[in-house]
Amino acid sequence: MNSRLLRFSTLFAMLALGVSAQAGAVEYADVNLNASTISFTYNQTGSRIYGTFSKFAGDLDFDTAHPEAAHASLTIDLASIDAGSDDANTELQKPAWFDTASYPQATFESTRVKDLANDRYLISGNLTLRGLTRGVDVPVLLKAEDGIGIFVGELTLNRNDFRIGEGEWADSVVSNEINIQFRMVAPQR
Template sequence: MKQSTRLAFALAAALGATLPPAALAVEYNQVQAGKSSIAFGYKQMGVAMDGRFRKFTSQLSFDPAQPANAKAAIEVDLASVDTGGAESDGEVAGKEWFNTKAFPTARFESGTVKALGGNRYEVAGKLTIKGKTRDVVVPATFTPQGNTGTFDGSFTIRRGDFTVGEGAWSAFDIVANDVQIKFRIAASGK
């Protein structure tokens, strides 16, 4: 047992708290790609649309007893975009949108993690799309189940901040500026 885990148990006992042993004994660091997903939603001509990315990689290190030490990095293969149609997928991967030939991936890297209570966290980090990096704050919930756990969350970005949609698409009258990113990252640990 790690010293930090022993310390957490000792503090819990001293304060008379009941803490779930699994939550204190597991460091989640093995991402389960088949149970994880990254999706997005936006409005086109006022109609809600959605899509997802079929390929991404992620690294994670999260100990619920020490959330401030957590680290996460996610790299998305932008050419794996799935909008529900091959023609649309090709358009979105093209130069005016993601320009995947020049910018094949988007990347999120965590900086700080703040516990909000009730298995809720706020993850501040850097998001890079098309060579432009912006600070983002990502709210997430964590649901532990023994040696596995799931992070769920969503946050909104403005596509204009990353020049996603150039030329005629740079206006927001047809495709809205706000894009909601939704994610589920499943992980196991020991």
């Protein structure tokens, strides 16, 4: 009788642990664009410059129980750039930089998500900018707050990989490394 009770207790405990692990899983979807941000920093003639993009669209399907099945995409309206001055904003839309007349958007499409533990993930995907597509790995931290998920990440782009800042701008006046920071907010599903 004791061995039967022990087996029942063990089975019950295993089932309870399985249920609690599933109960802890959270699904996030539908990026809240009003609460989300995309910004960037770079160096120009020794000064740190900060800027933002105000228009973008994001799509997210993320289940913490199955992050490997997650999908994320992002489309950025490059004409919505604010690099701190009207002159800079106008210059960045010209053919030497983003060439927004020919390439109005930058896009990111995830191809794989790896769980790094402790609410940290590595989202791999394809970034397309100026008609060029490059694979990127984006480390992301997920912060859960009051029924929403806040996905915070940063990556460094090499502007030469996308032919950004050609011609007279190809020298070292503007750093080759551009740091992109984002904060994507999504409610629980």
